[in-house]
Amino acid sequence: MTQAASVTAAVLIIGDEILSGRTKDQNISYIADYLSKIGIDLREARVVPDVTAEIVAAVNALRPRYDYLFTTGGIGPTHDDITADAIAAALGVEISEDPRVIYLLLERIKPEDLNEARRRMARIPHGAELVKNRISAAPGFWIGNVIVMAGVPAIMRAMLDEVGPKLATGTPVIVETIAAGRLPEGAYAAPLGEIAAAYPELSIGSYPAFRDGGFHNELVVRGKDKTKLASAAAAIKSMLTELAKARA
Amino acid sequence: MTQAASVTAAVLIIGDEILSGRTKDQNISYIADYLSKIGIDLREARVVPDVTAEIVAAVNALRPRYDYLFTTGGIGPTHDDITADAIAAALGVEISEDPRVIYLLLERIKPEDLNEARRRMARIPHGAELVKNRISAAPGFWIGNVIVMAGVPAIMRAMLDEVGPKLATGTPVIVETIAAGRLPEGAYAAPLGEIAAAYPELSIGSYPAFRDGGFHNELVVRGKDKTKLASAAAAIKSMLTELAKARA
Numbered sequence: 291m292t293q294a295a296s297v298t299a300a301v302l303i304i305g306d307e308i309l310s311g312r313t314k315d316q317n318i319s320y321i322a323d324y325l326s327k328i329g330i331d332l333r334e335a336r337v338v339p340d341v342t343a344e345i346v347a348a349v350n351a352l353r354p355r356y357d358y359l360f361t362t363g364g365i366g367p368t369h370d371d372i373t374a375d376a377i378a379a380a381l382g383v384e385i386s387e388d389p390r391v392i393y394l395l396l397e398r399i400k401p402e403d404l405n406e407a408r409r410r411m412a413r414i415p416h417g418a419e420l421v422k423n424r425i426s427a428a429p430g431f432w433i434g435n436v437i438v439m440a441g442v443p444a445i446m447r448a449m450l451d452e453v454g455p456k457l458a459t460g461t462p463v464i465v466e467t468i469a470a471g472r473l474p475e476g477a478y479a480a481p482l483g484e485i486a487a488a489y490p491e492l493s494i495g496s497y498p499a500f501r502d503g504g505f506h507n508e509l510v511v512r513g514k515d516k517t518k519l520a521s522a523a524a525a526i527k528s529m530l531t532e533l534a535k536a537r538a
Numbered sequence: 539m540t541q542a543a544s545v546t547a548a549v550l551i552i553g554d555e556i557l558s559g560r561t562k563d564q565n566i567s568y569i570a571d572y573l574s575k576i577g578i579d580l581r582e583a584r585v586v587p588d589v590t591a592e593i594v595a596a597v598n599a600l601r602p603r604y605d606y607l608f609t610t611g612g613i614g615p616t617h618d619d620i621t622a623d624a625i626a627a628a629l630g631v632e633i634s635e636d637p638r639v640i641y642l643l644l645e646r647i648k649p650e651d652l653n654e655a656r657r658r659m660a661r662i663p664h665g666a667e668l669v670k671n672r673i674s675a676a677p678g679f680w681i682g683n684v685i686v687m688a689g690v691p692a693i694m695r696a697m698l699d700e701v702g703p704k705l706a707t708g709t710p711v712i713v714e715t716i717a718a719g720r721l722p723e724g725a726y727a728a729p730l731g732e733i734a735a736a737y738p739e740l741s742i743g744s745y746p747a748f749r750d751g752g753f754h755n756e757l758v759v760r761g762k763d764k765t766k767l768a769s770a771a772a773a774i775k776s777m778l779t780e781l782a783k784a785r786a
Contacts, residue, residue, distance in 0.1 A: 306743055307743055307745055308567070308583075309570055309579075309580045309581065309582070309583065310570060310580070310713075310760060311570035311572075311574045311580070312713070312745070315567065318556070318563060319556070319559055319561075319562040319563065320559075322556065324559075325559075332559070334557070334584070334585065334586055334587075334592070335556075336582070336584045337566065337583035337584075339581060344582070366727075366744065367723050367724045367727040368730055368731065368743075369727070369742075405728060407724055407728045407731070408727070410727070425748065442748050465560070476615045476653065476655055479614075479615040479616045479617070479655030479658070480654055480655045482616055482617065483655070486617045486618070494617075494618070495554055497555055497561065500673065500674075500692045512554075512558060
């Protein structure tokens with residue numbers, strides 16, 4: 291929508307199944323990548339269990355700190371789906387069955403199948419906009435700066451596609467990745483630190499990966515100023531070349 | 539070591555690269571699974587950037603609440619590796635170069651290669667025990683109830699293997715997973731909620747997965763009491779069988 295210098299966000303993953311190890315979370319990295327591409331800086335992520343007090347505390351810790359708070363999980367029809375009520379409690383607003391959702395559900399469910407459990411999915415905090423999705427009838431919702439999405443990755447992605455174009459976005463971050471080959475971090479840490487200190491507006495990271503019995507490191511430069519980014523990347527490449535020569 | 543009824547933990551993932559979407563976190567799910575198997579309940583996870591104030595705030599929010607706090611990331615030799623100093627700041631203890639780490643580093647690094655950057659990996663808060671690992675020379679450490687590990691998954695896992703046998707563990711959780719086939723959540727939510735209410739000491743969850751154009755749901759019963767778990771699982775299976783018959 292509008293474009294600001296910096297737009298920030300947090301993610302709150304709601305679900306016992308992530309903390310028990312049963313389900314590997316896929317949503318943090320997907321949302322991180324999605325937001326990064328549209329210029330929104332993901333600054334924090336949390337995972338909490340299906341416990342109302344924990345959800346309320348996390349929502350109220352995160353929503354004042356960032357421009358957006360995205361939540362995933364806990365909006366289905368079963369007893370452990372308590373997110374909508376927890377969000378209403380956190381925001382201090384009423385919640386009740388929303389006729390707009392009943393309408394959406396009846397597009398896919400026969401009236402005789404609209405049982406009490408399914409009606410729970412129609413509980414929406416007052417003042418929220420619905421976030422529809424192309425996969426399931428039950429919507430997420432958007433209230434204040436909190437965007438509530440499903441936990442099932444395919445449905446969460448469909449909801450994110452729905453809200454994405456409506457988000458305020460910042461200047462997109464440009465990323466340049468430079469392979470350090472087999473050079474160990476300790477060999478380039480000092481000169482890299484000097485380059486990082488010379489470009490305080492950029493984020494310069496060193497990311498070691500360990501495979502096949504050795505390190506394969508990558509240096510990543512991230513920032514919004516194309517000229518400075520190119521200049522820092524050139525400094526890093528020339529530093530690595532010098533080091534590699536000296537070690538050869 | 540000792541076995542208590544309930545031992546709890548939190549995980550703090552430290553690293554810009556997870557929040558930018560560059561790196562998919564693999565550590566939360568691995569640690570969740572590892573702890574679950576030895577009877578430690580992971581209750582919360584957070585991801586914060588490489589910013590001292592954020593690390594300190596998260597450490598001091600989490601360590602009083604849980605029996606253990608595991609951190610990953612930020613203990614290498616580069617400028618963005620600030621975890622050890624942040625932990626010392628959070629705990630209000632001194633930090634300096636630890637001769638035990640210098641000794642470990644010199645087992646793998648030539649004295650002339652032990653530059654200033656690599657010496658940074660020897661900065662350990664006073665009073666910490668070292669957490670060695672079989673892959674890299676640089677250790678993690680354990681201070682109070684905070685266990686500080688590397689971010690590289692292979693090294694983190696080696697460190698977890700090192701500390702695992704020394705942790706106080708709880709009664710292991712038993713898990714039974716029951717496939718709901720193509721039954722939609724809305725069809726079994728009400729009877730499942732009744733079963734969950736009848737077994738308050740168990741955690742009963744419904745986990746929808748969406749693939750090949752349809753839902754494939756699983757019901758998971760978790761708990762420490764084998765008899766109650768078997769009884770709840772039997773109730774769920776018979777409920778699902780009845781429902782499937784009624785719909786056939």
